[in-house]
Amino acid sequence: MRGFSESHVNDVTSDKPAQSFSAAMASLSTTSEEFVPxxxxxxLRSARQHRASDVHLIPTEDRLLMRWRIDGVLQHVAAFxxxxxxxxxxxLKVMSGLLTYRTDVPQEGRIAAEFMTKLTSPSPAEAHHSRPAPTRRAKNKLVDSAEAAAVPVGITGEVRVTTFPTLFGEKAAIRLFADVGRFQRLNDLELPADVEAELIELLHRTSGVILLTGPSGSGKTTTAYACLREIVRRxxxxxxxxxxxxxxxxxxxxVTQSQIRPHVGFDLPTGLKSMMRQDPDVIMIGE
Incomplete structure (x- = not known):
């Protein structure tokens, strides 16, 4: 494998995620057949540990750039x-059940359960080189430091992979969803007390519309599911x-959940029209 020490990982920035990833990667054997897996x-594990919501793998003429979105900000981590x-x-396509031989069309999938199970345990490299970043609450001394240290290093939330054809190869975007055990309730979201109280009051009403808007990775989906759980709880x-x-x-x-399937005619307008005949009290539309 040519020039790994100089070109397989280079241009690493000086920020903490980049340093941590570079240190963990130093233990990988570049000559092993298992290097790419x-x-x-x-x-995936390192991005989760650093609380990244998205991973971008961007091909250029001679390199593959990796960027992570952390707290809504996209930052450079490494260049392969x-x-x-x-x-x-x-x-990543194999892990997500996508077609490896189709590089000319966009594809979307989820990391399969068999691979997720493997990812729930940190690698020796991560265990040695990485430590979980403290939560905002920990920084504000609102929780015990032991709670801040309990951030999982492995992958316990859902992971979605999308690929997109570009001039220099396929770009891959990986979305890391919140762990199933975290951010379940509204009070887990650390909203200001007055905002949380007002939102709960709105959720308890018998009519009206609530719009959750924001940029990608800002927590819209997590907030929407927390709202659903509050309605079910109440x-x-x-x-x-x-x-x-x-x-x-x-x-x-x-909650009765349904996923639209436009390729078979079950699109959003059709689904919403039929859903209204199911006598619902609350409807959540998520794109």
């Missing part, structure tokens, strides 16, 4: 040799709660 696993582009993206079986989503990103107990 190990690299893919490391990228361009020879890795096709193999690394192909590995009203239980007294309200029929239904969703129409694209895609379904989390399963919420007590």
């Amino acid at each position: 190990a690299l893919a696993d490391l990228i 040799d361009g020879s890795l582009t096709q193999r690394l993206v192909a590995r 009203f239980g079986d007294e309200r029929s709660v239904m969703t129409l989503e694209d895609p379904i990103e989390m399963v919420v107990s007590g």
Whole structure:
């Protein structure tokens, strides 16, 4: 494998995520047949540890750039040799059940359960080189430091992979959703007390519309699911709660969830029209 020390990972920035990733990657064997699978696993675990919401793998003429979106800000983490582009993206496709031989069309999938199980345990490199970043609450001394240290290093939330054909190869975007056990309720979101109280009051009303808007990765989906759980907690079986989503990103107990499938004629207008005949009390539309 040519020039790994100088070109497979280079131009690493001086920020903490880049340093941590570079240190963890130093333990990978570049001559091993398992190098690319190990690299893919490391990228996913490291990004989760640093609370990245998205990972961008961007091919250029001679390199593959990796950027992470953390707290809404996209930042450079590493640059790999361009020879890795096709193999690394192909590995992510295998993990997501996508067609590796179709590089000319956009594709979207989710990391399969068999790979997620493997990712729930940190690699030796991460265990040695990485420490979880403190939460905002920990920084404000609102929680014990032990709670801040309990951030999972492995992958326990859902991971979505999308690929897109570009001039220099396929660009891959990886969305890391919140862990299933975190941000379940509204009070887990650390909203200002007055905002949380007002939102709960709105959710308890019998009519009206609530719009959740914001840039990608700002927490719209997480907030929407927390709102659904609040309605189920407060009203239980007294309200029929239904969703129409694209895609379904989390399963919420007590909610009837449906995913649109435009390729078979089940699009948003059709689904919403039919859903209104199901006697719902609450409808959540998620794109």
